Amino acid sequence: MEFxxxxxxxxxxxxxxxxxxxxxxxxxxxxxxxxxxxxxxLGAEEKExxxxxxxxxxxxxxxxAGKIKGSRFIKRETRPPDxxxxxxxxxxxxxxxxxxQEYRRAVQVILTVLSVDQENDPDIVALWAASIALSIxxxxxxxxxxxxxxxxxxxxxxxxxxxxxSYEVRAKSDLDLVVCGAQGRVIMVEAGxxxxxxxxxAEAIKIGLEHLGxxxxxxKEIQVNVGKQKIPLVADLTDEEVLAKxxxxxxxxxxxxxxxxxxxxxxxxxxxEERIAAAEKIRAKLDEILLEKQIGKEKRVxxxxxxxxxxxxxxxxxxLNNNQRIDGRNLxxxxxxxxxxxxxPRVHGSxxxxxxxxxxxxxxxxAAPGSEQYLDTMEESGRKRFMHHYNFxxxxxxxxxxxxxxxxxxxxxGALAEKGIIPVLPPKExxxxxxxxxxxxxxxxxxxxxxxxxASVLSAMDAGIPLSKPVAGIAIGLASEEDEKGFKRYxxxxxxxxxxxxxxxxxxxxxGTDQGITAVQMDTKTKGLTLPMxxxxxxxxxxxxLEVLNKMRQVLESPRPELSPYAPQVIIFKINPDKIRDVIGxxxxxxxxxxNHTGAMIDIEQDGSVSVTSPNKESLQKAVEWIKNLTREIxxxxxxxxKVTRIMDFGAFVELIPGQEGMVHVSEMDYQRVEHPNDLVKxxxxxxxxxxxIDKQGxxxxxxxxxxxxxxxxxxxxxxxxxxxxxxxxxxR
Numbered sequence: 174m175e176f177x178x179x180x181x182x183x184x185x186x187x188x189x190x191x192x193x194x195x196x197x198x199x200x201x202x203x204x205x206x207x208x209x210x211x212x213x214x215l216g217a218e219e220k221e222x223x224x225x226x227x228x229x230x231x232x233x234x235x236x237x238a239g240k241i242k243g244s245r246f247i248k249r250e251t252r253p254p255d256x257x258x259x260x261x262x263x264x265x266x267x268x269x270x271x272x273x274q275e276y277r278r279a280v281q282v283i284l285t286v287l288s289v290d291q292e293n294d295p296d297i298v299a300l301w302a303a304s305i306a307l308s309i310x311x312x313x314x315x316x317x318x319x320x321x322x323x324x325x326x327x328x329x330x331x332x333x334x335x336x337x338x339s340y341e342v343r344a345k346s347d348l349d350l351v352v353c354g355a356q357g358r359v360i361m362v363e364a365g366x367x368x369x370x371x372x373x374x375a376e377a378i379k380i381g382l383e384h385l386g387x388x389x390x391x392x393k394e395i396q397v398n399v400g401k402q403k404i405p406l407v408a409d410l411t412d413e414e415v416l417a418k419x420x421x422x423x424x425x426x427x428x429x430x431x432x433x434x435x436x437x438x439x440x441x442x443x444x445x446e447e448r449i450a451a452a453e454k455i456r457a458k459l460d461e462i463l464l465e466k467q468i469g470k471e472k473r474v475x476x477x478x479x480x481x482x483x484x485x486x487x488x489x490x491x492x493l494n495n496n497q498r499i500d501g502r503n504l505x506x507x508x509x510x511x512x513x514x515x516x517x518p519r520v521h522g523s524x525x526x527x528x529x530x531x532x533x534x535x536x537x538x539x540a541a542p543g544s545e546q547y548l549d550t551m552e553e554s555g556r557k558r559f560m561h562h563y564n565f566x567x568x569x570x571x572x573x574x575x576x577x578x579x580x581x582x583x584x585x586x587g588a589l590a591e592k593g594i595i596p597v598l599p600p601k602e603x604x605x606x607x608x609x610x611x612x613x614x615x616x617x618x619x620x621x622x623x624x625x626x627x628a629s630v631l632s633a634m635d636a637g638i639p640l641s642k643p644v645a646g647i648a649i650g651l652a653s654e655e656d657e658k659g660f661k662r663y664x665x666x667x668x669x670x671x672x673x674x675x676x677x678x679x680x681x682x683x684x685g686t687d688q689g690i691t692a693v694q695m696d697t698k699t700k701g702l703t704l705p706m707x708x709x710x711x712x713x714x715x716x717x718x719l720e721v722l723n724k725m726r727q728v729l730e731s732p733r734p735e736l737s738p739y740a741p742q743v744i745i746f747k748i749n750p751d752k753i754r755d756v757i758g759x760x761x762x763x764x765x766x767x768x769n770h771t772g773a774m775i776d777i778e779q780d781g782s783v784s785v786t787s788p789n790k791e792s793l794q795k796a797v798e799w800i801k802n803l804t805r806e807i808x809x810x811x812x813x814x815x816k817v818t819r820i821m822d823f824g825a826f827v828e829l830i831p832g833q834e835g836m837v838h839v840s841e842m843d844y845q846r847v848e849h850p851n852d853l854v855k856x857x858x859x860x861x862x863x864x865x866x867i868d869k870q871g872x873x874x875x876x877x878x879x880x881x882x883x884x885x886x887x888x889x890x891x892x893x894x895x896x897x898x899x900x901x902x903x904x905x906r
């Protein structure tokens with residue numbers, strides 16, 4: 174069955190029932206010529222877990238773009254690229270809040286990109302497809318949900334908003350925003366921007382939200398026509414079991430409510446260790462009472478899971494009822510900040526940023542332009558100049574875990590910081606280095622991603638990277654109560670940590686300068702935020718961001734005037750593309766000779782761009798001059814001191830610059846007649862010559878006599894040169 178809808182002047186086509194029929198729900202969604210297959214599958218049985226096992230996988234296929242993987246040895250798709258991981262996370266964060274977190278049956282959503290038209294980004298199409306597959310399946314959830322991309326470009330100082338723009342429009346925009354929501358509320362936000370104002374970001378979110386309604390209505394129409402009957406994802410209980418569960422929940426609620434004021438709020442819990450201990454005391458008291466009531470182990474475990482949720486709830490109630498945070502801070506107060514720079518020797522730049530118990534070390538490495546990351550993905554081929562990588566080792570949260578490859582969370586946090594820093598980086602023309610910043614989380618307790626932004630900016634300035642402005646990030650949280658009609662009450666809190674990020678909360682991260690926003694990421698554990706709430710959150714984030722920036726400036730106000738002495742020197746210049754072969758030489762002989770003699774690294778692009786990288790200025794300058802001499806255009810009238818390379822009967826060849834030589838005819842050597850070039854010059858002699866002409870064949874004609882003073886009485890003819898008298902001929906007999 175096929176459904177069609179016009180969305181932003183393009184047709185959205187949904188096909189149901191043709192492919193992947195063994196899944197609980199599947200569909201093929203086409204927008205333009207970008208096509209995605211979505212499948213949703215429900216696990217057969219409940220798992221013994223303390224969380225809802227939802228997984229979202231976004232699969233990029235090279236065939237979708239008519240490409241074969243660039244590796245010489247591996248042509249099959251392997252580990253998904255970071256872009257695919259980020260799209261999977263975006264969709265996961267959009268749909269997860271619409272499931273009950275009590276579910277213990279696994280749900281897996283797989284999104285396979287079948288075709289891309291290089292105009293419509295498959296990430297939004299995949300989000301729609303995921304929502305449709307879940308909506309028409311028999312899997313219970315509170316969807317559907319929709320999402321749109323919003324971009325803006327300025328024309329005559331007026332904002333022009335574009336919904337679901339093409340790649341070309343996005344490249345010209347100062348905003349790239351994805352908004353996801355349902356029923357007039359915002360559930361997920363992801364954005365990169367070029368220092369836009371709070372009111373402009375709020376307006377963009379509002380415009381995106383307004384366009385979600387028609388897509389959600391379209392998905393509901395499809396669900397009505399082909400949707401399956403939903404099945405419960407929580408096991409049915411007998412009446413007796415329901416009563417027993419209700420009684421257990423009541424006991425748990427009463428005990429947590431009774432113990433929370435004593436352990437959570439009787440004194441300010443300043444450290445994570447104190448807060449964990451307080452929560453553990455509440456659970457221990459609960460377990461003690463349940464044992465007295467002879468409650469079995471399995472039920473006690475379930476009660477402990479429920480108690481964890483209630484402890485978070487009590488922390489929220491303290492904020493809602495009394496404006497009381499568990500560590501004693503005001504609602505808009507940031508934890509103590511400490512900044513340090515130049516903390517490591519030898520590296521090109523380093524900094525530590527601490528906010529409360531969150532601590533991040535960032536290290537900068539600068540390298541040659543040839544060290545850029547090569548991109549070989551379904552959508553993109555090219556190179557990446559700036560990379561930010563984020564690491565979250567188990568010791569930073571006091572845990573023992575296996576050290577494995579980089580996870581989705583680390584990739585996501587690293588990409589968010591990267592997105593927030595890019596707008597303040599110097600253009601490549603002014604700063605040609607490849608830049609890599611690695612953020613090592615040393616201690617985690619609330620918004621390490623925003624701490625990595627601050628540490629990375631300080632380390633970049635420490636390295637001497639001429640950032641246009643410093644950037645900082647902050648996370649804003651929420652304490653709330655809501656029912657089916659919406660929020661009963663809520664309060665916004667600045668700089669959230671551990672127990673403040675529970676049910677009814679959110680994590681709204683904002684990165685920016687003192688002039689505007691450069692990145693936003695939001696996900697929530699509510700049914701979605703309203704537009705007035707977003708205005709309030711952005712204002713709170715601005716106030717906190719300025720405070721963080723002031724703390725950073727007290728340590729390092731601006732980038733250092735010079736690069737680290739350990740950072741490589743880089744120069745980029747242009748040569749005539751026709752001269753590239755002269756620099757490279759036969760079999761690379763010339764360029765390798767330059768590298769061996771100077772120690773510099775040389776990269777040459779097809780357009781004639783040459784980048785030279787060296788550990789010191791002397792070798793850098795030597796290599797640059799060598800290349801410029803190889804490629805310079807010699808013109809008539811120039812004077813050179815060159816070395817005689819060859820002598821013929823008719824003249825001598827002189828090397829003017831490496832790889833280029835001209836010929837001095839015997840008649841141009843002196844005003845007096847020269848019988849043979851050997852009479853005046855020898856091979857390896859240094860002689861001064863003037864370029865007289867370059868003929869049509871590119872041959873360079875030189876003159877030595879043009880640089881000499883003509884003899885007295887010279888009339889323009891050669892003056893006979895006195896030569897030694899010849900020795901008389903003698904017979905050998």
